[in-house]
Amino acid sequence: MNILIFSVSIGNGHDQVAHTIRNEFISADPENSVKIINTISLISPLLDKVILDSYLNILKFYPKAWGKIYEKTNKLDPIIDINEIANKLVTVWFKKPTVNFEPDVIFCTHSFPASIISNLKEKKIINCPLITIITDYNIHSSYINDHTDYYVVPHESLVYAMKDFGVPSNKVLPFGIPIRREFSFTIDRKKLIEDLKLADKKTILVMGGGLGLGSINRIVKELDKKLSNIQIIAVAGRNERLEVKLKNLDTKNHLVVYGFASNMHELIEVSDLVITKPGGVTTAEVLSREKPLIIFSPIPGQESDNAEFLLNSGVAATSSDVMKIPPLINQILNHEVRIESMKKLSACLKKPYSAADIVNFVTKTYKK
Numbered sequence: 001m002n003i004l005i006f007s008v009s010i011g012n013g014h015d016q017v018a019h020t021i022r023n024e025f026i027s028a029d030p031e032n033s034v035k036i037i038n039t040i041s042l043i044s045p046l047l048d049k050v051i052l053d054s055y056l057n058i059l060k061f062y063p064k065a066w067g068k069i070y071e072k073t074n075k076l077d078p079i080i081d082i083n084e085i086a087n088k089l090v091t092v093w094f095k096k097p098t099v100n101f102e103p104d105v106i107f108c109t110h111s112f113p114a115s116i117i118s119n120l121k122e123k124k125i126i127n128c129p130l131i132t133i134i135t136d137y138n139i140h141s142s143y144i145n146d147h148t149d150y151y152v153v154p155h156e157s158l159v160y161a162m163k164d165f166g167v168p169s170n171k172v173l174p175f176g177i178p179i180r181r182e183f184s185f186t187i188d189r190k191k192l193i194e195d196l197k198l199a200d201k202k203t204i205l206v207m208g209g210g211l212g213l214g215s216i217n218r219i220v221k222e223l224d225k226k227l228s229n230i231q232i233i234a235v236a237g238r239n240e241r242l243e244v245k246l247k248n249l250d251t252k253n254h255l256v257v258y259g260f261a262s263n264m265h266e267l268i269e270v271s272d273l274v275i276t277k278p279g280g281v282t283t284a285e286v287l288s289r290e291k292p293l294i295i296f297s298p299i300p301g302q303e304s305d306n307a308e309f310l311l312n313s314g315v316a317a318t319s320s321d322v323m324k325i326p327p328l329i330n331q332i333l334n335h336e337v338r339i340e341s342m343k344k345l346s347a348c349l350k351k352p353y354s355a356a357d358i359v360n361f362v363t364k365t366y367k368k
Contacts, residue, residue: 003034004103006113013281014109020178024355039113108132111142118145136280138305176351177284182265184352199231199254205271207235217245218322224251226326278306290346314345
């Protein structure tokens with residue numbers, strides 16, 4: 001089969017999902033041809049950099065502004081339809097690579113390309129199935145398009161939200177957010193601790209997604225100041241300045257610092273508790289290992305919605321004050337009932353086989 005995947009390099013999650021789907025299709029059948037297109041780079045590599053830089057600056061200096069944009073556009077008939085404007089401007093860039101590749105199925109891991117492909121289907125320029133993968137634990141109206149054949153959502157409990165947008169349940173696939181197949185493996189934790197040359201003690205993992213956003217440095221300092229005889233693993237992502245700061249810290253507890261880590265399944269597995277921003281993919285990875293979760297610094301908008309979903313589901317705790325995180329950790333780790341409760345509820349939400357389920361569905365439904 002020819003599988004075409006459109007992604008957007010804003011953050012790390014959308015691209016990660018695209019590559020997870022690609023790898024699963026090739027693993028299922030090496031004869032599958034899979035192509036990933038970075039949507040904005042297709043239009044202009046310079047524009048891609050400008051948009052990413054602008055996005056990061058908004059998150060860093062004006063996070064509430066991003067939340068307002070997210071909120072105002074979250075309706076089926078917004079005053080300003082960003083996707084509609086974009087469609088009129090960029091459809092021409094999508095026509096040639098899409099038609100030339102002759103895809104059997106098109107996936108979109110972001111609402112922006114999903115809207116454009118839907119527009120191309122409406123104009124009958126392409127006629128293959130379109131599957132949109134929603135990568136957060138909430139539904140934003142920008143993902144909803146008339147010519148989308150199926151939507152992959154993170155969990156069955158979100159099917160009702162799709163109905164609110166007029167999407168029939170038979171078009172909704174609650175397979176979960178696709179995460180790398182390593183997160184479905186059984187791992188020998190003791191051997192892993194030895195292989196990674198870590199200490200065998202209470203371990204707290206602190207991370208801020210692929211971009212290393214949030215108050216990671218402050219949190220690590222606070223944990224080290226108020227907790228004893230623990231191991232702290234801090235992941236800086238692609239934030240090189242943060243990585244240097246962390247490596248220069250003088251701590252009484254054992255601190256292990258990673259930059260961009262390709263073995264997150266291992267780091268999560270060896271940890272007793274995870275502190276992170278609630279990005280969709282990151283959250284799905286933590287849930288897959290059934291680890292107690294503390295949320296910090298959610299970005300207004302999709303991450304705030306993710307946080308609400310996780311807190312209401314009983315799998316996470318949160319604090320807006322870094323100084324209150326150490327006592328919150330003690331409150332969780334010193335109560336076995338709470339740990340077991342969070343683990344069992346995580347087991348109800350996790351979808352470690354999402355990518356495989358998607359590939360199986362597409363193969364059975366569309367393979368000629």
